[in-house]
Amino acid sequence: MIEGILHEGLIYGIVALGVFITFRILDFPDLTVDGTFPFGAAIAASSIMAGAPVPVAMLLALGGGVLAGLTTAVIHNKLKVPNLLAGILTMTMLYSINIRVLGGKANVPLLHVTTAFSWVKNLSDRIGIGREYGILLFLLLVVVACIVLLDLFFHTDMGLAMGAMGDNPQMVISQGVNPEAMKMIGVGLSNGLVGVAGGLSAQFQGFADVNLGQGIVVSGLASVMIGEFLISSNKIGPLLIRVVLGSIVFKGLMYLGRYYGYYINLTPNDLKLITGLLIILSLLLSKLKHKRRRRKSA
Template identity: 65%
Template sequence: MRFSGFPGDERIRFIFGKRDGKSMIEGILVEGLIYGIMVLGVFITFRILDFPDLTVDGSFPLGAALMAQCILTGVNLWLALLIAFAGGVMAGVVTALIHNHLKVPNLLAGILTMTMLYSVNIRVLGNRANVPLLNEETILTKVSEYFSGVIPDEYILLLFFIIVALVIKTAVDIFFRTDLGMTLGAMGNNEQMVISQGVNPKTLKTIGVGLSNGLVALSGAFAAQYLGFADVGLGQGIIISGLASVMIGEFLIMKSNRIGVLTFCALIGSILFHAVVYFGRYYGYLIKMTPNDLNLIKGILIIILLVLAQSGKLKKVSRKVVAEK
């Protein structure tokens, strides 16, 4: 195996290795859905709470590391998912507490937690940077065994992750339709309004950022099982992937204030983003691109989306001015 320092390489081998017989479409969809759970988390902080949170670069591998360690020590796999989620929540809570009580800007608070998590994650992995899981029993191998023969093998994981993503999406939708969820939404919009309601915005931020990182860690836990390893570098650039996915989703689908539509956009955005990355990875060589260039490509993608979004805004404004005249 050629070592490139890019964790995606192993992913490629795993997804497209002949022994699995996985198709390109399935690879994109499954990966898009797994990372889609993370995108839902990023969507909550960036779009609903208006709290740009960089903790996710650390909480994603934290979820993966916790899951890997639980698998190796034989913890019940479903309990392991819960532990990964709880670990993510705690990471988010730390960021929120740093921001709330030390009056540190939210970006810096996230970077602080993310940096500390790097060490924590290596500890969780047992002082190693990478833990392979290829021959271990995971939720995915269990699911595959259980449904083998009932559903064509190549569709089992796809169906499983469609269900998982939809269940989590629905849970998020329901949460944001409760009084608490709506108040979180109002805070991202207008913090003074929330204060005027007698609610402490610090408490709300702690809940929101915690929840978001819980989802990100959950996504990491599934990713570790799917990739067959947990790596401390898994989180590198996660925030960029998440943000790009959110923006692609928003860009392609009509604006709406219905939470169900917004979370759906986030999932679709994630799938499309992974399609773009896939083509970059496999056909990039045509323009002499290597997998190491992917982060550059992701960044450029976000810049292009920002430019497009802003020119769209400009158009809207000019249209409005014309209409008023």
């Protein structure tokens, strides 16, 4: 059970990193994520089934996610469509595209093909460690690589400008930075991470499905907010780490709800309601924190 929580928490932690970029850094509520996650899964699964090596399939999933994010940013920037509606439009179009990528099917199983996780399992058997621990180590390496690369990016001039734009757009514009370009880069990067997570999820579960993305953006947002209560910091490194930790805690809560919820007459159908209430509670608690800080500073 613990291994399952950690495995899923780390995979969806990559989604939460993408959601963190749009919701917290860019202040750009992006619903494209619900379409990008199955898009990455569909691209990776179809590529692997076609005989592509796993690294190539994952690069294609990354590229597909970036393209999805750029589509949302272009609709928002050029057509002046509100960001929420732009994300909904892209997400809706991606549903049809995902079925096309999957060859006209809603579900494609990954049978008798080499995936990242089958390779990790074989390697774990050779080394003599448990398969569950081998998968955990592999996912940790992937997540750490994502955190390190993002940390390096947000210490560059472009990354600093992106962070400043989310806090004070007018100041960034006055410095000669193009806000449209920042949004395109940020939303593209965010959805690229989500595409990678979708590709990993398809290989981990052994199939790609067009409905994999339902509620992903809400789960990512819940992970971001839970993480804010675990670590208090203004530095980008700890902020990224706490997002992943929030994802693991969130998956743990969902597992507890599935396996022990029957004691309080809770069914799996109630988990989305619990997720929504959890986000509302997190918002209320964060507001109370801000009020206390203001009183102390005053």
